[in-house]
Amino acid sequence: MLLAEGQGAARWRGVGNGVYTGEACATEAQAERAGEQKARRQVSAETPEDAQHRALASQRQPIDLTQHVLGAGARGVSGFSGPDQPSDDSLQRCVRCGYCLPACPTYLETYSEASSPRGRIRMIQAVADGALSLTDPSFVAQMYQCLDCRACEAVCPSGVRYGQLVETARTQIERARSRPAGERALRSAVFSGLFADQRRLRLAGRALRWYQRSGARRLAHGSGALDALGLRATEALAPSLPDQFYAPSGEVYAAPPDAPQRGRVAFFAGCVMSAAFAATERATIRVLNANGFTVVAPAGQECCGALTIHAGEMDRARTLATRNIAACEASGADYVVSNAAGCGSALKEYGELFAEFPAWRERASAFAARVRDISELLGEALAHGELNTRFEPLPLTVTYQEPCHLAHAQRISAQPRALLAAIPGLKVVEMAEASLCCGSAGVYNITHPQMAGALGRRKAGHIVATQAQAVVTANPGCALHLRAQLDQMGSALPVLHLVDLLDAAYRGRMPI
Numbered sequence: 001m002l003l004a005e006g007q008g009a010a011r012w013r014g015v016g017n018g019v020y021t022g023e024a025c026a027t028e029a030q031a032e033r034a035g036e037q038k039a040r041r042q043v044s045a046e047t048p049e050d051a052q053h054r055a056l057a058s059q060r061q062p063i064d065l066t067q068h069v070l071g072a073g074a075r076g077v078s079g080f081s082g083p084d085q086p087s088d089d090s091l092q093r094c095v096r097c098g099y100c101l102p103a104c105p106t107y108l109e110t111y112s113e114a115s116s117p118r119g120r121i122r123m124i125q126a127v128a129d130g131a132l133s134l135t136d137p138s139f140v141a142q143m144y145q146c147l148d149c150r151a152c153e154a155v156c157p158s159g160v161r162y163g164q165l166v167e168t169a170r171t172q173i174e175r176a177r178s179r180p181a182g183e184r185a186l187r188s189a190v191f192s193g194l195f196a197d198q199r200r201l202r203l204a205g206r207a208l209r210w211y212q213r214s215g216a217r218r219l220a221h222g223s224g225a226l227d228a229l230g231l232r233a234t235e236a237l238a239p240s241l242p243d244q245f246y247a248p249s250g251e252v253y254a255a256p257p258d259a260p261q262r263g264r265v266a267f268f269a270g271c272v273m274s275a276a277f278a279a280t281e282r283a284t285i286r287v288l289n290a291n292g293f294t295v296v297a298p299a300g301q302e303c304c305g306a307l308t309i310h311a312g313e314m315d316r317a318r319t320l321a322t323r324n325i326a327a328c329e330a331s332g333a334d335y336v337v338s339n340a341a342g343c344g345s346a347l348k349e350y351g352e353l354f355a356e357f358p359a360w361r362e363r364a365s366a367f368a369a370r371v372r373d374i375s376e377l378l379g380e381a382l383a384h385g386e387l388n389t390r391f392e393p394l395p396l397t398v399t400y401q402e403p404c405h406l407a408h409a410q411r412i413s414a415q416p417r418a419l420l421a422a423i424p425g426l427k428v429v430e431m432a433e434a435s436l437c438c439g440s441a442g443v444y445n446i447t448h449p450q451m452a453g454a455l456g457r458r459k460a461g462h463i464v465a466t467q468a469q470a471v472v473t474a475n476p477g478c479a480l481h482l483r484a485q486l487d488q489m490g491s492a493l494p495v496l497h498l499v500d501l502l503d504a505a506y507r508g509r510m511p512i
């Protein structure tokens with residue numbers, strides 16, 4: 001049941017006040033783990049099954065991939081060290097059953113064992129055992145070819161926490177390898193510059209908006225400059241930015257006095273949502289208000305850190321997390337509500353992010369326990385007969401695309417569909433492979449355009465085949481990637497957020 005106002009906030013107070021310093025704590029478990037790793041078996045060479053998958057792959061003209069054969073011998077840096085290591089428990093849990101293979105988008109596109117969850121887990125194990133170098137190019141390629149969509153994690157009967165494995169493996173890689181100076185500068189500009197400070201991000205957003213509206217874009221297209229710089233595909237992914245961004249600065253949006261008062265929530269705006277989907281942000285506040293929640297928009301909140309974690313920059317993510325925790329604690333809210341699947345997933349895992357950092361561990365876990373995706377919060381209200389159902393009919397047919405970090409990482413799948421079903425007149429038609437990754441995956445569609453494009457076309461094809469009038473999703477990355485893929489197919493089908501539909505139904509306005 002939902003908490004009464006202030007009830008949760010009281011439980012937030014009084015937990016640790018430590019300052020995050022970035023220092024790791026050595027644990028007995030780590031020492032034990034080192035011993036266990038030495039004793040573990042050596043990884044064998046390619047199995048007949050691998051060969052079979054490779055044969056299948058050649059029939060399907062696989063995307064440009066580095067095929068990897070385990071047991072090639074260690075070179076350079078080997079093994080994992082320090083904090084943020086792949087969980088030995090998860091590695092041990094993998095029984096190689098292969099249940100995860102049909103759920104894995106990269107496996108479905110390549111039929112290569114190396115591009116499957118099981119294959120990647122074997123490689124991580126090989127690095128842990130010292131049988132494969134941490135900086136081996138094929139290991140690095142596979143860790144980054146993975147979309148971190150976590151579809152494998154959701155179907156694994158052994159409870160392997162694959163997201164933790166790949167995210168820590170990337171972190172270990174980034175600490176061990178030295179990138180060329182240009183790449184280092186770019187990563188620093190993105191992760192220590194843009195995503196480290198919302199003000200800088202909004203400034204960059206304003207520059208992009210100027211580019212889109214001033215005629216500079218037409219010039220760049222007409223002159224061939226985009227092609228010369230190899231930026232045409234990346235530019236196509238850029239959102240069309242609104243006149244105004246949503247910048248949370250401590251506002252309080254009170255629930256209407258005649259609504260049943262259901263508590264106080266802190267709205268986590270998210271960096272991409274607040275810049276590219278400001279209208280959806282405002283719709284989120286209206287929908288929460290309509291359901292009796294007083295909404296606080298805490299000042300000082302930053303990017304959730306999801307993109308940073310996926311890029312193997314765990315320390316930078318922890319810095320962002322400490323600011324978000326402090327900002328939301330100060331709001332006195334019962335829940336922290338997110339409308340972006342990727343943000344919600346990252347926020348819910350702050351406890352694990354600080355698992356080896358006692359100064360913030362308790363505080364981060366308390367914060368994480370309060371995080372709810374908006375469809376989770378409203379879905380719970382619906383299940384308890386507490387949802388405001390004063391909807392106007394929306395005579396529309398839509399299809400629902402499941403964001404990976406909602407369906408797989410947060411296991412929220414039924415609630416968005418139940419909320420859509422509660423809107424009178426709205427018909428939902430299921431697409432094929434609704435929960436297969438669309439290829440967006442943070443910045444994956446920029447770093448891996450071939451695979452992202454293949455998955456995006458696959459998804460767009462499924463969407464168009466439903467003959468729906470709009471596609472609904474709940475994550476900014478998915479929305480932008482789907483928009484670009486549908487455009488490429490010549491489809492103008494609107495891409496909406498679940499909240500856009502709920503808000504439209506409350507206000508009696510058609511969303512398209």
Ligand code: SF4
Pocket residue numbers: 093094095096097098099100101117118121152155156157158159160
């Ligand atoms: S389903 Fe789980 S246990 Fe089976 S191969 Fe995949 S990760 Fe390993």
Ligand code: SF4
Pocket residue numbers: 103104105106107115116117120145146147148149150151152153162
């Ligand atoms: S996270 Fe996604 S892409 Fe990566 S191995 Fe698992 S299912 Fe495959």
